[in-house]
Each structure stands twice: as C-alpha cells, then as structure tokens.
Amino acid sequence: MSGGYFVGVDMGGTNLRCGAVSRSGELLLLRRAPAEAMAAADTVVANIAANVEAVTREARGRGLGAPRGIGVAVPGPLDLISGTVTATPHVSAWRSFPLRARLERALHCPVAIENDANAWALGEFWRGAARGRSEVVLLTLGTGVGGGLIVGGRIVHGIAGMAGELGHVTVEPDGLRCDCGARGCLEAYASASGIRRLVENRLRKGAPMPALFTDAEGNFAVKRLADAARRKNALARSVFELAGKYLGIAVASFVNIFNPELVVIGGGVSGALPLMREPMMREIRKRAFAAALGKVTIVRAALGGHAGVVGAAYTAAQQMRAVIARD
C-alpha cells in the first residue's frame, strides 16, 4: 500500500494542468497544456486523456510505476451522483455531459471528478493554508469567485455535489448583473471579470480601457489595476475599496453561518488583498458576531496555481479509500 501516486487534472478556462501527486500530497511532476475549453466535449475529453497519458508515461520513466487513481477538476457545477457536468459557464458545449463515464471509457480506469473550486479547496486543505484544520471557508477569487467548505474535516458536497458556490451569495440585491444571470452576487464585485466591470462603469461611456490597467497584449489585468492603486490612482483605489467592501459583507455572513476557525482567500485577484483588506475588515467587524469573529483567522492561500491539481489528486485518493472501505 505504500508508494504510488495519483494523477490530478485541473481544467481551467485557458490552461489544463495535469500532475503526478504522491500519497502524501506532494506534487511530483506537472504538465501544462492549453485547455481547449471551447472545443467540442469529445475533443476536451481526448485532450484530458492525452495529458494524463503523457504524465503517467513520464512518471513511469521516473520509476514511479502506475497511478493509483485519477482525479479531474472541471469548472462549474457537477452532479457528483451521476457524474455529469450540469452547466459550466466557460465550456458552453458541456450541458448534462456525462463527463465521468466518458473519461473512464477514454482512460480505461475509474476517475473521480470534482468541481474546480472544491478541488482547489481540497488542495489547500491537504497541503496548504488549511492543513490540519476542520472548519474552514475557502474562497478563490479568479475569473469568477468559487469556494469550498470544510466542515468536520470534510468537504461539503451537498446532495449532488453542487455545494460551495460561495461566489453566488447575494451581497447587493439590486446590484450589478453577475455572469450567472442574477444581480448582486459576490462574483459580480470580487472576481476579475467583476472588477473589470467596476472599472468600466467608472470610465466615460464608450471610453477604451486605459493602458494603465492593461497588460502587454492590451487586456485588462487586475494585477495592473493593483499596481495603479498602489501608486494612488483614485479610480483603481475606489474599485478595490468596493470589491473589499462586498468581500467583507460575504465573509461576515460566512462567519455567522459556519463559525469557522479559518477563512482562506486565494485566486489571482487575492494578490490585491492588501488593497481590499481595510474595507473588508470594516464590514466584517460591523456584521459578524464578535464571539465568532474572535475564533477566526483570515489568511491567504498557500499553494498558488497548483492547488487544483493537488486537490484533484486528493479526490482520487479519497475515492480509492472509499472503494477500499467498501470492499
């Protein structure tokens, strides 16, 4: 039973990361490829399978043997009972797609699937900022806002694996339109796409995005906006002020709901957390119960971009353990 490794796949909107992860959660090797997320579902499955095979080949070359299990993290809500993707905001071709079954057919072995935000949370729980904790709220601020909940040392899945959509709690009932269609979700304020919209709303109508806020390719970049805010740019500062305020409103609700010992905030936008911390903490202090607030620490995520791969591998390890227990 000792030795061996798990394969974790993290399918993002643009990148597919595929890695070999040891039984104790150490990332042994990592492969990056374009996600081809907008391709037909069959192409995506073939792409995942090809990358898993490339990783297992390389692992074999390094004397690691065969994988003990494979876990795949995909964006958007899953039905974990049926193994289908019910809807993914970023992969339009996947509606009611039987992902698990198709991957198992392509890979000739059992595959565990998990929502990408849950996989990220599990990575941070296994080896990152939430290691050894039992009551944790994890928020990842990326293109969208995802989340994961650890209760009693286990991830909360809900009745069909769709729990943890922390980006879609309402923080402003008549607020900005969210990509999910609703108004005033946390994601509409604290994600990269939400923050871009906050900037656009502050520009003159039809005005182009200022070069100050764009990267070398001319695309809006939160990182650039954060640089401008650090240099006291008033527009940039007001945007992070607002994003931090709504982040705080949501975190205060989570503290009152869960009485967590830890709140972990990660994702690309969390690089700007120092700019959001003051308005965030102001709302939390106003809204969270003092006794619960006294028990919680708010920290940055620790694993960076690899948490999803590690968490996907954890999902595979957990599923194997369940299978072993059932036998």
Next chain:
Amino acid sequence: MSGGYFVGVDMGGTNLRCGAVSRSGELLLLRRAPAEAMAAADTVVANIAANVEAVTREARGRGLGAPRGIGVAVPGPLDLISGTVTATPHVSAWRSFPLRARLERALHCPVAIENDANAWALGEFWRGAARGRSEVVLLTLGTGVGGGLIVGGRIVHGIAGMAGELGHVTVEPDGLRCDCGARGCLEAYASASGIRRLVENRLRKGAPMPALFTDAEGNFAVKRLADAARRKNALARSVFELAGKYLGIAVASFVNIFNPELVVIGGGVSGALPLMREPMMREIRKRAFAAALGKVTIVRAALGGHAGVVGAAYTAAQQMRAVIARD
C-alpha cells in the same frame, strides 16, 4: 440499554418548556413554566433545575425510571467547548456565563447544552420535517431568526458551537438596523420584531399601532397582520411582500452554498408563509442555480412548538452516545 428517557429543556424568551422524551424521540410528557429569562442567572439556573426535577418526579411516578441524560437549549450563541453562554440577546444577565457547569452542579449529573435554534433544528431532524434527510437548511422565524444546518446527517457546530446564525446573513447592506447591531440582516426583515418594524416604518410618524394588527392585550401580533393581509389590507400585504423577498434572497444564497435536499421553515412567523411564498420563490428562481434548485424542496416545519424540547433531548442522547463510544 433499551427503555429509558431523556429530559429536554427549551428556554425561550417567555416560556420554559421541559419534557421527557423517549429514546426514539417521542415526547412522553411536557411541562411549561415562565422562563424568568430576565432574572439573575442564578435564578434562571434554579428555575431550570426545579422544572427538570418536577419532570423527572412525574416520569418516575409513571414508571419511566430515571432520565438517561439532560439537554438544555438556550437562546443565543454558546461556546460549546467551554460550555459558556457568550451572549444572549434576550437574557441580559448571561454574558460569559458558565451555564453547563452551573447546571451540572445544580442537577448533579452531566448536562448537554445547545443553542435554541440548533435544538429546534435537531428536533425537526430527529422526528419532524427533516427526518431521515442528510443535507438540510432549517430556518426558524420567531422573535428573531435562527437556523440550523444539517450536513452529512449531522448538525454543523463550527469551531465553537456558534454556527447556524442564518438570521444574520446580510440581505441588504444598507438596510434596516438589526437587533444584533448590523444593518440589513435577514432577521431585520423576516422575524416578528423585524416585521413589526416594517409596519411601524409604514405608519405616520408617532402613530399608534392600528388595532387591526394587535392582539387582545394591544400588542403587535404577526398573526393579526397576516389575517389583515388575507383580507387584502394593503399595508399588511406590502410588509409580507418585502419579508418574503428578503427570505427568498437568503434562501437562494443557502441553496447555492449548501446544495441542500430540503429547506425547512418554521417558527411563529412561518404561519404567514403562504403570504410570503410568491415573492420568496421569485427571488429564489432569480438567484439560485437551476441545477441546485431542482434538487431542493422547501417545506414547513412539522413539530410546532415542541421541536426545541425534542432537539434538546436529542443533544443529550448524542452526548451520551459519545460518552459510551469513548468508554
């Protein structure tokens, strides 16, 4: 091990209920007394002890023998680790009061304590609307709004027993002031006290509460307001419209957070649920993920006012089981 019973105590703002509950959750006998909630903490403890003794005496008279355990539900957040009441909105004398230790000294036996809303939720889980379910959000709309969360078939306590404060999620950031001090909590809109304030805000400044909305003693009563709404009173209808809207905003967030199979709504105000259902469902449909919404049923609580007694007894039964398991 068969036979025997548990004592459950539910201390409300006005009434103290104390009952004998069988090992399968059946309420065998019930005693009601004034809560004396505003008295000094020692008086409250003595009052609880006197009522527990009266119930055990009566149970002995009926040949039920001695209780196997005692559970006490108290309002407000508890620190379950230390067994102290950290703050109760309705019992001002109890701040950092070592309730469990004081009850154990008075009753000469181990006592389990639980937050009253959690006890109510556990009652509904053991014998009521949530029986046999594993992923449930329970909301009780009373003087305040309380809640309980069942995840994986267990109540969520958080790191110190303060989880489940579902009445204190923000539903309107700049909204009405809540009794907790924050603005725009669910409780400020969907509790009896919140609904009274919604009515007062619609009256001419300084105008007395219309007799149409008050009981025989001249006190505002949600039940009377509901009667008026059913007779098409415009003010009453607009208040339930608003309460229902904010209830829906909160429930939509809970559906996205937990992916529950069931949402249970109880408490005195839930008698007016038919008046709130339409605006509630409108918000839920706008805001909850369709796939998660398809998995959830929203129902009324089943046990009425006795759920807290049954749930307090369940807490005692669970604690005993833990003690047995440890031995």
